[in-house]
Amino acid sequence: MKGASVALDQGGESWLSLLQRAQQGERRAFDDLIGLYEEQVLKTALYLTRNLHDAQDVAQEVYIKIFCGLNGIKDARKVRSWVHRITVNTARDHLRRRRFWSPLKGIFRAASAPDPVHGAQLRNRLSAALARLSFNERACFILSELHEMQTREVASILGCRAVTVRGYLHSARRKLRSHLESFRGEK
Amino acid sequence: MKRFLKKEWENTEIAPQVLWQTRNLAWQRLQRRRRYRFWPVAAAVASLSALLLVWLSLPPSPVAPFNQSAAVTGRPVQSDDPPAATQAGDPLVSPVPLPQGRQPQPVRTTIEEPAANSAESISQAASNAAVAQLNEAIAGNPAALNSRPVGQDRIVMNFRLPRSGVRMIWISQKTSDSTTGGTGS
Known part of the structure; x- marks a missing residue:
């Protein structure tokens, strides 16, 4: 997140223009915008949930929340804290929900074919x-x-x-x- | 310990395929969400336009003509609004000109009451004559009183003149093509 936060602090307008382009439906702009945070978000989610599947679910929600809420952030210096807060809160909610659904999820995952990407667990x-x-x-x-x-x-x-x-x-x-x-x- | 764990943290690598897959799924969810947001708006617009079409396709509500209510009820319609003919200066219903500075008098219920000044006496005489003419017409055709569906051949106008406050009743018969009479109070 350090590199991303530096980029955000220095070029506040760049992420705003990226956001605007992404909101108009440009996929590349969305990739560039999320690329500023994705590695750190996914890594944090991975260590909070200790599961790559859950980390991916959390990261998806975080990306959507960033996309929807970044417009309301006025101060570029607060973006870093904001993204971390979203990540932690989303992970906490996800783990709470998982506690309820985990028995069913375990059955479905056991029945489905193993995914080579998710085979490499942490x-x-x-x-x-x-x-x-x-x-x-x-x-x-x-x-x-x-x-x-x-x-x-x-x-x-x-x-x-x-x-x-x-x-x-x-x-x-x-x-x-x-x-x-x-x-x-x-x- | 801190250095050791920090090194472990930095050495943790996430495959680019995982990063791309997560991003792709998030983008798909966003697109799906947009599509879902579109549907309620589209449904609301469609229902509103359908309602508007139904409303426009309905026939206009029948408005009772001015003379019909009087003919059906047999009673003259009380109307405080001046008719358009009065404002347009129709000679048949034009009000009697009052002297300057005179306020309109309240409407009196009896026409036998003597008038206070000359203008009122003229109006009174005219209305008395009209009533007499009306009575004669009724006497000449007594069925006219009892026959209710006369709305087609008789127009009854009952109104109050705005300036003088004189109430006027005009009965126009279609068959004889002549104004039968009028009265005022």
């Missing part, structure tokens, strides 16, 4: 470590440590106080440290 140590955290802890850790955001900004994205964010971060670090130490011990 199986790295970061994903395994983040699986031990709650959603809020994960969101705080990703935004604060991996996106290098200020605590205040993370608090505004998650809609809570900075003290709460610090608390989540503390517990997330503690859990991750213990997990990684056990991983080293196994090794």
